[in-house]
Amino acid sequence: xxxxxxxxxxxxxxxxxxxxxxPGPFFYTxxxxxxxxxxxxxxxxxxxAMVALLAFNVGSFVxxxxxxTEDTExxxxxxxxxxxxxxxxxxxxFNEDML
Amino acid sequence: xxxxxxxxxxxxxALKQIVEDxxxxxxxxxxxVKENQSKVYNVCxxxxxxxxxxxxxxxxxxxHIISHIGQFRNQSELSTWIYxxxxxxxxxxxxxxxxxxxxxxxxxxxxxxxxxxxxxxxEHPGVLLENKExxxxxxxxxxxxxxxxxxxxxxxxxxxxxxxxxxDVMKISISAVESLIHRAKGNLQKSLKVFYQKQxx
Numbered sequence: 001x002x003x004x005x006x007x008x009x010x011x012x013x014x015x016x017x018x019x020x021x022x023p024g025p026f027f028y029t030x031x032x033x034x035x036x037x038x039x040x041x042x043x044x045x046x047x048x049a050m051v052a053l054l055a056f057n058v059g060s061f062v063x064x065x066x067x068x069t070e071d072t073e074x075x076x077x078x079x080x081x082x083x084x085x086x087x088x089x090x091x092x093x094f095n096e097d098m099l
Numbered sequence: 100x101x102x103x104x105x106x107x108x109x110x111x112x113a114l115k116q117i118v119e120d121x122x123x124x125x126x127x128x129x130x131x132v133k134e135n136q137s138k139v140y141n142v143c144x145x146x147x148x149x150x151x152x153x154x155x156x157x158x159x160x161x162x163h164i165i166s167h168i169g170q171f172r173n174q175s176e177l178s179t180w181i182y183x184x185x186x187x188x189x190x191x192x193x194x195x196x197x198x199x200x201x202x203x204x205x206x207x208x209x210x211x212x213x214x215x216x217x218x219x220x221x222e223h224p225g226v227l228l229e230n231k232e233x234x235x236x237x238x239x240x241x242x243x244x245x246x247x248x249x250x251x252x253x254x255x256x257x258x259x260x261x262x263x264x265x266x267d268v269m270k271i272s273i274s275a276v277e278s279l280i281h282r283a284k285g286n287l288q289k290s291l292k293v294f295y296q297k298q299x300x
Contacts, residue, residue: 008291012284014233015256019225023140023154028132031158035165
């Protein structure tokens with residue numbers, strides 16, 4: 001049992017005074033090569049431009065949508081006012097007959 | 100000047116950004132990499148336990164640092180920030196490995212997929228010769244620790260960072276660091292006990 005505890009302790013201390021591992025000698029050269037093929041990160045002004053374009057598109061859709069709704073609502077109002085004219089007459093006739 | 104020498108527009112822009120955004124940091128790109136490459140690689144190697152993966156992730160770390168150096172505002176030390184990026188990249192890699200393993204298990208649909216965590220043999224080149232055998236066993240046990248315990252233990256025991264430095268790197272309190280390292284030691288002791296008991300039987 002004592003040997004076991006001792007072995008565990010030795011194992012836990014086996015990384016004391018460990019030296020740092022170094023990457024290969026051409027690490028920086030490989031990094032430079034990798035950076036050449038890497039896509040450029042998006043700069044802030046491109047991000048702003050994309051947001052503005054998106055806002056413009058959304059705004060256009062909303063405006064077009066609203067103008068169409070008004071036209072449709074006008075037409076619907078005409079139809080409903082026309083039908084509303086007949087409905088009370090019918091109801092009145094119906095009620096008189098029943099009486 | 101380095102910019103003309105390298106003739107690389109992207110590296111030039113990245114370095115220009117460093118100088119423009121952080122005027123106090125007069126780091127040349129090459130100098131920045133060469134001064135920090137061993138610490139980044141060493142953490143990556145100790146956590147990922149694979150030299151090829153460690154080198155790939157180290158390169159990812161430097162690419163991230165170069166493209167985001169403008170966000171560094173001297174609020175923390177540069178080395179703390181570099182350690183933080185390194186640790187995050189290593190954790191991402193570990194998560195990606197776990198996802199792949201899960202997917203492989205799903206694809207095998209209960210076939211011959213081994214449930215045991217497969218930890219490949221790893222030898223850290225910086226271990227003293229007389230400790231090699233025991234250190235290999237310890238590293239295989241460290242790979243089985245929960246990610247955060249592994250990171251805290253590695254930063255403390257391999258990189259020699261203080262609890263305060265680890266708390267800055269991991270953005271947790273000092274008591275949380277103490278707790279992580281304490282639990283890591285406890286878990287390592289338990290798994291080493293089981294390992295040696297099996298071996299000695």
